[in-house]
Each structure stands twice: as structure tokens, then as C-alpha cells.
Amino acid sequence: MMKIKTPRNGRVRRELEKRAPKLVETGKKTLILQGTKTSGTLNGVLSEIYHLKKGGAVRFTRKNDNIRPFESGGETSLEFFSLKTDCSIFVYGSHSKKRPNNLVIGRMYDHHVYDLVEVGVENFKSIESFTYDKKMAPRVGSKPFIAFVGEGFENVDELKHLKEVLLDLLRGEVVENINLAGLDRAYVCTAISSNKVYLTHCAIRLKKSGTVVPRMELVEVGPSMDLVVRRHRLPNEGLRKEAMRTAKDQPKKKIKNVSSDAIEGTIGKIYIPDQKVGDVALPNKAKGVKRERREAKKKEANERASKKQKEESE
Amino acid sequence: METQKPFQVDVGNLLAFNPFHNFPSLPTSRDELVKGCLEEGTKLIQAVADSLFNLPSTEDVDGPLVKLPPPTTKLPREKHLPKPKPPTKWEEFAKKKGIQKRKKDKVLWDEQTGTWKRRFGYDRVNDDKDIPIIEAKMTDEPGEDPFAKRQDDKKKRVEKQEKNRLQNLKQAAKLGALPSHVQLAATALPITGTQAPPKKVTKDELGNVAGMAATSTASGGKFDRKLLGEKPAKKQGKHRKFLPVVEGSGIGSREKEQTENVLNKLISKHSHEILNVGKAVTMYNVKKEKKARNRKNQEGKSSSTSNKLKPKKQLHKKAAKKGPESSKKRMAK
Numbered sequence: 218m219m220k221i222k223t224p225r226n227g228r229v230r231r232e233l234e235k236r237a238p239k240l241v242e243t244g245k246k247t248l249i250l251q252g253t254k255t256s257g258t259l260n261g262v263l264s265e266i267y268h269l270k271k272g273g274a275v276r277f278t279r280k281n282d283n284i285r286p287f288e289s290g291g292e293t294s295l296e297f298f299s300l301k302t303d304c305s306i307f308v309y310g311s312h313s314k315k316r317p318n319n320l321v322i323g324r325m326y327d328h329h330v331y332d333l334v335e336v337g338v339e340n341f342k343s344i345e346s347f348t349y350d351k352k353m354a355p356r357v358g359s360k361p362f363i364a365f366v367g368e369g370f371e372n373v374d375e376l377k378h379l380k381e382v383l384l385d386l387l388r389g390e391v392v393e394n395i396n397l398a399g400l401d402r403a404y405v406c407t408a409i410s411s412n413k414v415y416l417t418h419c420a421i422r423l424k425k426s427g428t429v430v431p432r433m434e435l436v437e438v439g440p441s442m443d444l445v446v447r448r449h450r451l452p453n454e455g456l457r458k459e460a461m462r463t464a465k466d467q468p469k470k471k472i473k474n475v476s477s478d479a480i481e482g483t484i485g486k487i488y489i490p491d492q493k494v495g496d497v498a499l500p501n502k503a504k505g506v507k508r509e510r511r512e513a514k515k516k517e518a519n520e521r522a523s524k525k526q527k528e529e530s531e
Numbered sequence: 532m533e534t535q536k537p538f539q540v541d542v543g544n545l546l547a548f549n550p551f552h553n554f555p556s557l558p559t560s561r562d563e564l565v566k567g568c569l570e571e572g573t574k575l576i577q578a579v580a581d582s583l584f585n586l587p588s589t590e591d592v593d594g595p596l597v598k599l600p601p602p603t604t605k606l607p608r609e610k611h612l613p614k615p616k617p618p619t620k621w622e623e624f625a626k627k628k629g630i631q632k633r634k635k636d637k638v639l640w641d642e643q644t645g646t647w648k649r650r651f652g653y654d655r656v657n658d659d660k661d662i663p664i665i666e667a668k669m670t671d672e673p674g675e676d677p678f679a680k681r682q683d684d685k686k687k688r689v690e691k692q693e694k695n696r697l698q699n700l701k702q703a704a705k706l707g708a709l710p711s712h713v714q715l716a717a718t719a720l721p722i723t724g725t726q727a728p729p730k731k732v733t734k735d736e737l738g739n740v741a742g743m744a745a746t747s748t749a750s751g752g753k754f755d756r757k758l759l760g761e762k763p764a765k766k767q768g769k770h771r772k773f774l775p776v777v778e779g780s781g782i783g784s785r786e787k788e789q790t791e792n793v794l795n796k797l798i799s800k801h802s803h804e805i806l807n808v809g810k811a812v813t814m815y816n817v818k819k820e821k822k823a824r825n826r827k828n829q830e831g832k833s834s835s836t837s838n839k840l841k842p843k844k845q846l847h848k849k850a851a852k853k854g855p856e857s858s859k860k861r862m863a864k
Contacts, residue, residue: 221697222714230712237711238610245609283759290759305609327611340561363546364575366568371550380548385606388544397584398594400545405572415568421576430584433577435569452607460607 244390248304250277252311265440300328332452336444355402367408375446417441543602547575614708619699
């Protein structure tokens with residue numbers, strides 16, 4: 218026996234439709250949470266990542282001691298949170314003696330763990346420690362430039378994976394139109410060695426140059442840290458294939474009343490509504506316009522005048 | 532210094548990748564490293580900006596608006612692709628028969644009142660309650676209420692429609708294409724003959740059941756593999772404590788103590804020590820309260836305070852009871 222449950226509220230219905238799977242996806246939301254123990258630097262890292270992704274991120278501040286992303290049973294809590302907050306990327310921070318300042322960045326497919334990368338944070342410099350001209354500060358939610366430097370990103374497996382995950386994390390929304398005046402931030406990731414990456418966040422200053430393209434100048438603004446890759450887990454082949462599938466580019470918007478013919482080309486249909494004969498204003502009804510009436514009046518006046526003359530004459 | 536210049540630029544993502552750079556030797560100071568990284572970064576971003584600013588732009592209020600090309604780096608989706616809805620039974624039938632959908636008007640002309648009324652809802656056309664007279668036909672049975680019959684027919688039609696709708700949704704759910712705002716919930720199905728809904732099991736009950744199941748194993752569930760987060764079983768049931776195999780026969784010898792306790796109970800040398808005072812007091816109090824209740828029912832008086840004065844007398848009585856027994860045993864020995 219089954220019962221059909223539909224939302225009785227328009228608001229709830231709209232929320233559900235927002236969370237439904239779509240053909241073309243917009244940006245992923247990020248979930249930031251921590252484990253049993255965190256250090257001061259890790260707290261700073263997590264709050265700054267939250268700042269950078271203010272529009273599309275959810276921050277949990279309590280400790281969660283039953284989350285172990287790399288163990289088979291320890292992901293249930295993460296999947297539950299992902300389901301409830303509708304987040305597909307998570308950043309999990311924890312600190313232990315064996316893995317100090319540990320950050321696990323993971324992605325979800327259909328609210329199940331897709332892949333994971335574990336990095337350690339070293340040499341973290343927070344936003345406050347940078348001095349710069351406050352006017353250049355990048356605005357919240359602007360689309361960033363992302364630059365990857367280093368052959369490590371091409372050769373080393375783990376760095377390749379990290380590159381993909383960082384791109385997903387830092388990207389923001391996928392937009393079609395972009396305002397060139399609003400480009401003011403950039404992330405630079407350099408592969409220093411085969412397992413270390415230097416990540417920094419900079420503001421962009423556009424300087425006049427001779428051509429249309431302005432000269433870029435980067436000023437370090439935001440957090441900068443060294444990421445040491447510790448562990449990573451790639452997705453299963455089958456799952457990866459399924460997740461990478463995209464809908465073939467279908468003509469999304471079908472223009473109505475337009476069809477194309479091989480011989481004649483594009484044909485359009487125009488629909489004219491029925492003429493309401495009874496309601497149409499009679500063209501002759503306008504006051505004072507009728508020529509015949511005017512002429513008839515004139516004639517009458519003339520006739521009367523002539524009649525009077527006749528009478529007078531008689 | 533890299534000699535080749537081809538950066539991999541993805542304008543759709545505002546991404547630039549330089550796969551050819553490598554630090555020949557790590558710069559010693561951190562500042563130099565940072566500077567070097569920023570330089571490389573600037574070059575890359577300049578490359579992206581080159582392609583970006585050369586795209587055709589339209590003027591907007593805030594600034595030049597540019598239409599970005601779709602991104603070239605493929606990233607995994609976050610949710611599965613939405614499956615198309617399967618056609619419902621009616622849609623299949625209509626397609627087979629060639630029935631076209633007709634656009635319906637919002638209002639209809641109502642013959643009875645001579646006004647335009649809506650198709651459904653409050654104050655609608657052809658409402659059952661607006662019919663004043665139903666003419667009797669030859670096929671009608673006497674004693675049957677035609678108005679009630681009309682209402683029943685409508686109810687049946689509505690139920691049939693609901694059933695069909697449920698079937699369509701179940702079919703869609705089977706293919707994984709349920710609409711996002713619909714949820715199919717399984718209502719409780721009573722397996723027993725009664726109509727009572729099955730009782731909801733609480734967390735504690737489940738834990739107890741797990742413990743009970745564990746005791747059926749040979750080792751009493753002690754070595755069962757536990758799930759992550761499952762708490763170890765609380766000490767349940769009798770657990771025997773065995774004496775150590777090798778022990779001295781001095782004062783602290785537990786075996787001696789054990790046998791002594793048993794003997795004392797049997798022989799009852801110190802019979803007054805055998806008495807369980809607490810238990811005796813409780814038994815007495817219970818008896819007294821019962822008596823008081825009975826008296827209350829008859830008289831309506833409460834005599835709880837007077838009970839406290841009597842216990843000592845009864846104690847002696849009990850000790851006295853044990854007395855003749857113990858003397859008997861002594862005699863038997």
C-alpha cells in the first residue's frame with residue numbers, strides 16, 4: 218500500500234525542485250566541517266575557505282567524531298549531511314599527531330562519496346596577515362581566475378587529482394555572461410615538489426596597456442598555504458564514467474511557430490485572432506468627419522438662404 | 532625558463548595551466564618562492580585575459596558584458612542525469628488512438644442559471660447539488676436514491692482516478708523518473724489478521740534484541756564482530772566467578788571463606804546473623820500496609836504511624852522461629 222506525498226506549500230515545492238537533478242548543473246555547494254580535534258591554524262583555514270565561498274557554502278562548527286572519510290563505515294554521516302544540506306563538495310578538517318593540520322577535500326555523486334584527497338596544511342598565512350590597499354579587495358562571489366603552474370600537475374597522479382578537485386572547489390558558478398569589470402580575484406597554485414602545492418589567493422589590478430587587453434597585476438590578498446598531499450582515493454571507473462556523462466547538446470529552447478523546410482528554408486506561422494465584427498468601431502461614426510453630412514448641411518444652409526432670398530424677393 | 536609557450540587555457544572556466552614549468556632548484560627563501568609563483572601566475576592569467584578581452588562584448592550598465600564559451604575541462608556531475616518521464620497509460624492510449632489534446636476554456640456556459648461558471652471548484656457548472664429534479668427511468672429500481680447514486684458514482688470515479696495516478700507514479704518510480712516534488716511512502720501493512728498497525732520499535736528495544744540474539748552463540752556474543760559505533764554489550768545475565776586454581780591456605784584464602792559461608796548457613800551457629808533484616812522489615816511493612824488498607828476500606832482510618840512501633844516485637848518472633856530448627860539440627864549432629 219503506497220501513499221502519494223506531495224508538498225502542500227509552494228515554498229517547499231520550489232525548494233524540492235531546486236534540489237532535483239538538472240540537465241545542466243550550476244555550481245556545487247560546499248560543506249565545511251571538522252573532526253574531533255582541530256588546531257588553531259586549521260580553524261583559520263576552515264573559516265577562510267568559508268569566507269571565500271560565502272555564497273555557496275555551509276559551515277558546521279560542532280565536532281563530529283564519527284566521520285572517517287577514508288574508512289568504509291565512516292562516511293555515512295557525511296552522506297547524510299550532504300543529503301540534508303544539498304552539498305556536493307565537503308572540506309573536513311582534523312588534527313592528530315600522525316596527521317597534523319589535516320584537510321580532506323571530497324566530492325559527492327548523488328550524495329555518495331565519489332572521490333577524496335587528503336592534504337596537510339603548512340605555512341598558513343591568514344587574510345589578516347597580509348597588508349594591502351583595501352580598495353582592491355575582491356568582492357564576495359566574484360568569479361575567479363585560476364592558474365596552475367608546474368609540470369607536477371601533469372605527471373604526478375596525486376597532483377593531477379588535486380588539480381581537478383581544487384578546480385571544482387574554487388570555481389564557483391558556471392555562468393554564460395560575465396562582466397569584465399567584475400573580475401578581481403585569482404587563485405595561483407604552484408607545484409613546488411612532487412607532493413607539495415603552494416596555493417594563494419590574489420586580487421587583480423588592471424593596468425592600462427596599449428591594447429584592449431589591460432595588463433594584469435597580482436597582489437597577494439587572501440590566505441596562502443602549502444598543501445602536502447597525503448592520501449587520495451580515485452573514483453571507481455564505472456562511477457567516473459557515469460558522472461562524466463553529459464547530456465548531448467539538445468536545442469534547449471524550442472522557438473515556437475518556427476519550422477524549417479529543406480526547400481523554402483525557415484518558415485514562420487503567424488496567428489491572427491478572429492475579427493470581432495460587432496465590436497469594431499464604425500469608421501463613419503466619428504463626429505464631424507463625415508463629408509457627406511457636412512456637405513448636406515452646407516447644401517441645406519444654402520437652400521434655406523436661397524429660399525429666404527426668394528421670399529424676400531417675392 | 533620554459534622555451535615553449537603553449538599554456539592550456541580554458542576560457543569558460545577562467546583557467547590557465549602551464550605544464551612545462553619546473554623549478555630547477557627550489558629557491559632558498561620563502562619570499563623568493565612566493566615571488567616566483569606570482570610571476571608565473573601573472574603570466575598565465577594574462578594569457579587568459581588576452582583571449583577573454585578579445586571576445587565580442589556588449590555594453591551593459593556596469594561594464595562590458597562578454598559571453599563566455601562553454602568550459603573545456605570536464606568535471607564530474609554532482610547528481611545523475613534526469614531520466615525522462617515515461618508516458619502514462621492514458622498518454623499511450625491517446626497516442627495509439629490518435630486523440631489530440633484539446634485546450635479547455637476557463638469558464639463554461641451554465642444552462643441552468645444562464646451564467647458563465649468555472650469548470651471546477653466552488654460554484655461550478657454541472658454540480659451535483661444543483662440538480663433539482665431527476666426524472667425516473669424505466670430501468671430504475673424503486674427505493675434507490677438517484678442523488679445518492681450520483682454521489683457514489685462520482686466517488687468511485689475519483690477513487691479510480693487516484694488508483695490510476697498511483698500506478699503511473701509507481702511505474703515512473705520503477706524507472707527512476709519520479710517527479711521531484713512527489714514522494715511515494717509505504718503505509719503500514721499489517722501482516723496479522725487484525726487491523727492494528729505494527730508497533731514502532733524503540734532504540735533500547737533494538738539493542739536488547741541484539742543482545743538476546745547474541746546470547747544464542749556459543750560464547751554468549753562476546754566475540755561477535757561489532758559494527759562501527761555499536762556499543763559493547765552490557766553485562767547481562769549470570770556471570771560466574773571462578774576461584775583461582777592455585778591459592779594458599781592462609782587467612783585470605785577464598786576457598787576457605789566460601790566453604791565457611793556455606794557451612795554457616797547450613798548449621799546456623801549464629802542464627803541471628805543469618806536473618807536478612809532488610810528483607811524482614813520490608814515484608815512486615817508490606818503486610819502492615821495491606822492490613823491498613825483493608826481496615827481503611829472498612830472504617831476509613833489510616834493507621835500507618837502505629838506500624839512503626841511494632842517491628843521489634845516481630846523480629847524476636849522470627850528469631851525464635853529459627854531457634855527450634857537449629858536446635859533440632861544440633862541434636863541430629
